[in-house]
Amino acid sequence: MRLVAAEADKLDFRRGACPALSAPMQTGDGLLSRISLGEPISPAELATICRLCEAHGNGVINISARGNLQVRGLTTETAGKFEGDIRSLNLPLREGLAVEVPPLAGLDPAEIADPRPLADAIRAGAQGLGGLAPKMSVVVDGSGQMRLSELLADVRLVATKSANNVGWQVLLGGTQADGRVHGTFQAQQAIDEALSLLQRLSSLGPTSRGRDLVTDAMPPCAMMEDGFSSLDLALLEGDDAAVGIGLPFGQITAVQLAALCTEAEKQHIRAVRPAFGHALILFGDHSACNTMQVFAGRSGFITEDTDPRGMIAACPGSPSCTSAAIDTHSLAHLAFEQLEELLDGSFNLHITGCAKGCAHPQATSLVLCGSGSDISFIVGKASDPSFASIPAAESANALRSIAALVRKERLKDETSAACIARLGREQLALSITSGRT
Incomplete structure (x- = not known):
């Protein structure tokens, strides 16, 4: 695979355009490609991505605020090869509409409900839906230890609990704090409402966002509880844990990240996942996560919320x-x-x-x-x-x-x-x- 000149001319330079693995975006240091993962991967797989970044790009990696890997410095000659090499790894790549769930989704004993089935259904239901804004996003939050409250979303579903009843509050626009309440529904109805809202946005065209559907009658969100940050050590089931490690200013070299992966393998870290807030979440037993937190701090990563x-x-x-x-x-x-x-x-x-x-x-x-x-x-x-x-x-x-x-x-x-x-x-x-x- 190789980008020829005619294809390079079609690359999207617009504000609001999103780079993708198959559609890299031109920047000042070459082409930028985004890798969006739907599930955690192994430290060895992330180390392989680092090696491919060095081979095909300039060896600089970003983790975006939404938890996507961004690979910098690709060229028209190397971007296609990079895509082919990444796809050959059979990673859990996520493409299409951005439907975000917290990094601990399905593993977090504190969450009210697992958001992944709803996210999968919304993503599947939105396939082929044209006319949406390039950065249209949906958040489905199970209200666990690591929440996506500060992440901007056009449509947001948040798990709620009253007595023994679990529901999903659907919000429009902004963060959870300034989003407006569309309604609270059971799971299937919440999925249907989210897809209906996306269809309305599709009909309004690619400049429309969730806030455009807000009316004066919609109240602000009243349920706001702070979750852990993406840098906290979170306890899961049994001795399992997860720990977040931050990238200073959201950027790191492939060499530095590969060294972290090597140490993670030594400590038997099972999986890693890029996460919101320019962070990387590591999954392992409690001892391994503690060891990795210390190693990362000594290696120049951010490991504490108090780090300026x-x-x-x-x-x-x-x-x-x-x-x-x-x-x-x-x-x-x-x-x-x-x-x-x-x-x-x-x-x-x-x-x-x-x-x-x-x-x-x-x-x-x-x-x-x-x-x-x-x-x-x-x-x-x-x-x-x-x-x-x-x-x-x-x-x-x-x-x-x-x-x-x-x-x-x-x-x-x-x-x-x-x-x-x-x-x-x-x-x-x-x-x-x-x-x-």
Whole structure:
């Protein structure tokens, strides 16, 4: 298999287009291919993927916020070969409509119901349904230890329990917190409702999303309980466990990931699965998971929720992305150095190469956005107006000034997010611009 020039010309450059194994997307560092897995795979299989990334790409791997592997640096000559080699591994590849379930689905003793049968039925029922937005997504959440509450979804099904009755609340648009309730149904009816909503979206065309079906009569979601993060150690049945390991800024080299896989095999880790939040979930006995957590921490991975690197959402940036005006990963490392004490878990620092804001679509307390040769400072979304803009060369001083202001003004027991909100855009702008000529 090989992409010829005519096929390469058809590659989708649109905002909102999704790369796929059979339809890689052009980026600044070559073609980007996505591997979406429906089930966990073995550490040896992931190590093989790493070797193929080095052989056919530039050896850089992302795990997306939705838990997909993204392989960078493919060419028109190697993309087809990469696809063929991946398909020859007979992995549990998932294609078509994105129907997400939590990484512990079906294994989690805490979940109200197994979401996988519903997800499979929705995915099967939506086959051949055209006209949906390229990034249309459905979430089916069994309400266990690791939930998908923060993941954006057009249609969301969440398991609920009252007395001995298990139902599924169907929500439209956004995260679980800001989604609107379409209704609560038994399993089969929930599947039928989800497919009906998708059909309505299909008829409205590829720019329509779940929020377009929301009406004023739909109430917000009232049932919100925090689950574990994707970095927690989760206990399963018996001595079985699962542990999450995060990728700093969502990116790693194939060599580093392959080394983790080698150690995982030594520790008899049974399976691995890319997961939401740029994480990798490892499945094994309790002792093996603990050992892998220590090994990963020593190897530069994120293993704790309190790690400030896990509170920075950064897109690939320049030169990886043709839309990006800045090297986001260099800026992320700089921000980590200057703002570490501000990263207390109350907000995600969003660093983006352009106003599209791919790495963090939701509003947040502070956004650093590339704009030409400048860095724009924003409160909200990347597309919102900036409160200050400075040359990229002055980033360190600007970040240092914001850190000093928050450190000085923060009240006792006040979070960074609350302090930034109280200070407001004008004081933040003054802290950056004062002293500049």
